[in-house]
Amino acid sequence: MGADGGTSRASAFERGGAHRLYRHAHSPVHALPPHTKLAAAFGFVVVVVSTPREAMWAFGVYAVLLGVVAYHARVPAGFLLKRLLIEVPFVAFAVLMPFVAEGERVDVLGLSLSVNGLWGAWNVLAKGTLGVAASVLLASTTELRELLLGLQRLRLPPLLVQIASFMIRYGDVITDEMRRMRIARESRGFEARGVRHWGVLAKSAGALFIRSYERGERVHLAMVSRGYSGSMPVIDEVTASRAQWSYALALPSAALVVCLLGWTL
Amino acid sequence: MDPVTTAPASLEVSGLAFAYPDGHQALFGVDFVVARGERVALLGPNGAGKTTLVLHLNGILTGGAGTVTVAGLPVGKRHMAQIRRRVGIVFQDPDDQLFMPTVREDVAFGPAAAGIRGAELEARVRAALEQVGMEDFADRPPHHLSFGQRRRVAVATVLAMEPEILVLDEPSSNLDPASRRELADILRALDVTVLMVTHDLPYALELCPRSLILSDGVIAADGPTGELLSDDALMRAHRLELPFGFDPRSVTMGA
Numbered sequence: 248m249g250a251d252g253g254t255s256r257a258s259a260f261e262r263g264g265a266h267r268l269y270r271h272a273h274s275p276v277h278a279l280p281p282h283t284k285l286a287a288a289f290g291f292v293v294v295v296v297s298t299p300r301e302a303m304w305a306f307g308v309y310a311v312l313l314g315v316v317a318y319h320a321r322v323p324a325g326f327l328l329k330r331l332l333i334e335v336p337f338v339a340f341a342v343l344m345p346f347v348a349e350g351e352r353v354d355v356l357g358l359s360l361s362v363n364g365l366w367g368a369w370n371v372l373a374k375g376t377l378g379v380a381a382s383v384l385l386a387s388t389t390e391l392r393e394l395l396l397g398l399q400r401l402r403l404p405p406l407l408v409q410i411a412s413f414m415i416r417y418g419d420v421i422t423d424e425m426r427r428m429r430i431a432r433e434s435r436g437f438e439a440r441g442v443r444h445w446g447v448l449a450k451s452a453g454a455l456f457i458r459s460y461e462r463g464e465r466v467h468l469a470m471v472s473r474g475y476s477g478s479m480p481v482i483d484e485v486t487a488s489r490a491q492w493s494y495a496l497a498l499p500s501a502a503l504v505v506c507l508l509g510w511t512l
Numbered sequence: 513m514d515p516v517t518t519a520p521a522s523l524e525v526s527g528l529a530f531a532y533p534d535g536h537q538a539l540f541g542v543d544f545v546v547a548r549g550e551r552v553a554l555l556g557p558n559g560a561g562k563t564t565l566v567l568h569l570n571g572i573l574t575g576g577a578g579t580v581t582v583a584g585l586p587v588g589k590r591h592m593a594q595i596r597r598r599v600g601i602v603f604q605d606p607d608d609q610l611f612m613p614t615v616r617e618d619v620a621f622g623p624a625a626a627g628i629r630g631a632e633l634e635a636r637v638r639a640a641l642e643q644v645g646m647e648d649f650a651d652r653p654p655h656h657l658s659f660g661q662r663r664r665v666a667v668a669t670v671l672a673m674e675p676e677i678l679v680l681d682e683p684s685s686n687l688d689p690a691s692r693r694e695l696a697d698i699l700r701a702l703d704v705t706v707l708m709v710t711h712d713l714p715y716a717l718e719l720c721p722r723s724l725i726l727s728d729g730v731i732a733a734d735g736p737t738g739e740l741l742s743d744d745a746l747m748r749a750h751r752l753e754l755p756f757g758f759d760p761r762s763v764t765m766g767a
Contacts, residue, residue, distance in 0.1 A: 480624030
């Protein structure tokens with residue numbers, strides 16, 4: 248680690264997660280306090296999941312609701328769709344379902360598909376996509392740091408929040424350490440080719456673990472030296488006004504109405 | 513003998529001895545006093561017990577013989593929170609010291625842990641960052657700063673606690689000459705007692721009028737930095753070597 252450290256390296260190599268998912272903008276959605284957004288996204292997902300799969304129109308309305316949020320958050324459709332690609336492995340699983348599920352069968356284009364399987368696939372696909380879209384919107388309008396403050400405010404166990412916050416802070420430090428170890432290996436003529444070299448890689452992983460563990464001890468020492476006694480001091484109080492809450496909760500409330508209609512119609 | 517002895521000394525260490533649980537004895541009776549406002553260098557070869565001594569100053573390590581007193585307050589379980597506020601330790605690797613997601617939050621950590629909130633907290637953070645010239649970087653994550661900048665922020669995190677004594681562990685390590693000089697300027701401008709642990713001898717001469725040599729767990733010498741560094745026999749006996757071409761006798765000090 249040299250005096251050159253810093254910005255150039257951070258941008259050339261992996262950056263903190265905040266920058267990959269977050270999309271900087273000034274919109275009413277960005278300005279909402281993080282815990283209201285978390286609660287809204289969570290509420291929305293719960294409502295979507297509890298909607299009967301037969302009410303297909305309801306899922307269309309949900310998608311429109313998310314579209315409205317995205318419009319207000321100034322998140323372009325292309326950005327949102329690209330981020331949705333993370334869902335692909337689950338889609339593959341859903342596509343398999345009509346082929347493997349049991350029960351009544353129906354012929355589509357000469358393929359014999361299970362009716363139950365089709366419904367199951369639709370269920371996974373619709374609910375999954377909406378859930379992922381809601382999370383992507385949350386992540387692109389809320390900075391990682393803010394999310395943590397929001398979780399803290401929503402009374403998530405403080406230890407979990409602390410672990411998450413250290414993960415963000417030290418992710419880069421550890422990837423950098425890993426990179427330096429790789430360069431050191433390669434500089435001495437090592438190239439991982441095949442199973443015979445896995446031993447070396449495993450030992451590197453072990454060394455990295457021990458280094459990280461020791462760093463953890465030093466960080467703890469530095470924290471204790473500045474008066475840490477088991478809980479993080481409150482530095483930023485996040486508060487939300489009634490108006491902000493009602494603004495954030497408009498999404499899950501609208502979704503709830505749709506869901507109830509879905510059950511009754 | 514000293515005009516400031518009327519106020520209690522910033523730091524008083526007497527008869528401090530310590531052995532690690534594995535039996536390795538690191539300190540064998542260390543005695544010294546640092547008066548308020550002094551800048552003192554603690555010199556010593558690797559393995560002399562410098563880090564062990566530092567960890568005693570704010571009570572991270574205890575249990576050996578002897579006492580440490582900070583501004584009249586004995587280091588012990590009873591006043592631990594207050595001691596940790598009074599003794600600000602800047603560790604060697606700023607990545608260990610800066611553990612919060614942004615510079616601002618990191619500087620605020622110490623005072624917030626001491627119960628300071630709101631506007632007063634903000635004022636503390638701003639003042640500390642201004643002292644090290646990093647006020648424009650408050651909302652940056654520490655890992656996006658250069659090494660020299662991180663070291664300065666690390667100093668600010670401790671200054672925000674308004675300590676009685678600032679303890680720096682190898683402050684010049686890994687710094688390029690420009691960052692080194694910037695840090696020296698900052699340290700010289702501070703109005704606190706400084707104990708600087710280092711084996712960077714020119715840096716000690718530049719910043720600290722007085723030096724202690726810790727060797728084999730005892731204080732082997734205590735005197736004006738220039739005199740100690742010029743004593744070849746003493747330096748050789750404690751494995752302290754000046755960089756090539758550096759002659760402490762030829763350095764004229766500004767102040």
